[in-house]
Structure formats: C-alpha cells, structure tokens
Amino acid sequence: MVVFEKPKALADLSFHYCPGCTHGIVHRLVAEVIDELGIEGRTIGIAPVGCSVMAYDYFNCDMIEAAHGRAPAVATGVKRANPQEHIVFTYQGDGDLASIGMAETVHAAARNENITIIFINNAIYGMTGGQMAPTSLEGQVTQTSPYGRDVKACGYPIRVCEMLATLEGPEYLERVTVNSVKAVKNAKKAIKKAFQNQIDGKGFSLIEVLSSCPTNWGMTPEKALKWIDEKMIPFYPLGVYKDRSNTEGK
Numbered sequence: 001m002v003v004f005e006k007p008k009a010l011a012d013l014s015f016h017y018c019p020g021c022t023h024g025i026v027h028r029l030v031a032e033v034i035d036e037l038g039i040e041g042r043t044i045g046i047a048p049v050g051c052s053v054m055a056y057d058y059f060n061c062d063m064i065e066a067a068h069g070r071a072p073a074v075a076t077g078v079k080r081a082n083p084q085e086h087i088v089f090t091y092q093g094d095g096d097l098a099s100i101g102m103a104e105t106v107h108a109a110a111r112n113e114n115i116t117i118i119f120i121n122n123a124i125y126g127m128t129g130g131q132m133a134p135t136s137l138e139g140q141v142t143q144t145s146p147y148g149r150d151v152k153a154c155g156y157p158i159r160v161c162e163m164l165a166t167l168e169g170p171e172y173l174e175r176v177t178v179n180s181v182k183a184v185k186n187a188k189k190a191i192k193k194a195f196q197n198q199i200d201g202k203g204f205s206l207i208e209v210l211s212s213c214p215t216n217w218g219m220t221p222e223k224a225l226k227w228i229d230e231k232m233i234p235f236y237p238l239g240v241y242k243d244r245s246n247t248e249g250k
C-alpha cells in the first residue's frame, strides 16, 4: 500500500533551497492542493524575483516569471484573459510582495482580483544575501542593519494581513506557519481554501506563511524554527484576518 508519495504537481527534482529553508515545504503543500483539487491542467503559477525564482522548475503546471513585485499584475492579466478556465496563483517573498511590489499587492486586493497569493514572509531578503526587508523585526540583525533594525531610522515592520484586512476588497486573508507538524497541516488547510475560493469565484485570497531562512538569520535550521515561535509569531500573530464567507457571529 502506498502511504506517501510525491504530489504529481511537483517535478521529480531535488530543491535547491538551503538546509532548513521552508520554501520546499510550502511548494509541496501548494502541489498537494493542486493535485487534490484536480486543477493541474488549468493552473498557472507566477513566480517573481527572490529565492522562489526557480519555482518554475519545480511545479509541473505552467509557470510565468514576473518582474520583481509585479506578480499580482501579471496574475490579474492571466486570470482575466480566461477567468473560467485559469486558476492563477502567485508565490512571492516579503521583499517582493511588501516592498517593491506593495502597490500591486494592495491594488489587486482592493479590486478583489480572483487570484490566490502565497506570501512567504521570512523577515529578510533571502536571495540577495540577507538585507533588511519591510518585514524584518525591530532589533533584527541583517546585513544592512548590523546593529539591529532601528525603527527610528528604518521604520517599523509591516503587517501585511492586518493592513489588507482594512480594505473592503479581499475575500480571505490568513497568516500561518510551517514550523511544526500541526502548523503544516493548518497551513495546507488555508492554502486549499485559498484555491477553492478562486474556483468558487469568490476573489482575492492571500495566505501569509511565516517561514525560516536559517542561512541569512545565521542560525541552525532547528533554532530557526524556534525563532519563528519566539520572535515572529508575537509580532505577526497567526490566524484569519478576513474571511468574507464566514459570517459566523456577525
């Protein structure tokens, strides 16, 4: 009896990500969801710039490369070109989504574009060597904040889900993580719902995944997973920030 196999939506390749990086886990979850929803033939992924730039090698569905931060704009075009058939997701880092691409993110959310966004928040610019990101925490040591992020000089970290939740547009916003088995299961549920929303025509869904970057955080993979619990979650609480379909208690 087969109890465990690679999702069909993932290519039969080894990931190039650093040891302990959680990009691979999230790739797998997205691929499992594509398999389970039976949408591989109609799914198009948009990977912009950052460590996920090689994602098109790993997913078996069609993939498009977007300029840094511009994935929601490209996704908008691809989705609107054939809204019945195309299932479109973007896969973006925090430097990408919350810095250079913040305008695209906010306006796609405000328009309630019927797309799915997977937002990898690892609190740092991974691919370029660990510079401060818009989501780097106060006091966090990075290549460009060697004495720790000084909010007087660099501003405060941005909480994307909370900010987007102030807009009327978005259908569904949830923040999850993948640093434990329980968390991974929950992340998959959220990612599946975000794709299902699109299939049901409900609109803009964004799943923020608190992720690790042991290489640029200068930690072991194990310590990095603990750092998510100890440092990231207190500032970026997990949970659903908006779910228009859930009218319970309203």
Ligand SMILES: Cc1ncc(C[n+]2csc(CCOP(=O)(O)OP(=O)(O)O)c2C)c(N)n1
Pocket (backbone or CB within 6 Å): 049, 050, 051, 052, 068, 092, 093, 094, 095, 096, 097, 120, 122, 124, 125, 126, 127, 128, 133
């Ligand atoms: C227009 C443009 N500006 C800057 C860069 C350089 N650049 C490449 S990746 C990156 C940061 C990516 O960080 P993030 O989005 O957080 O993703 P991660 O690598 O951490 O997964 C930057 C600034 C670029 N490729 N294109």
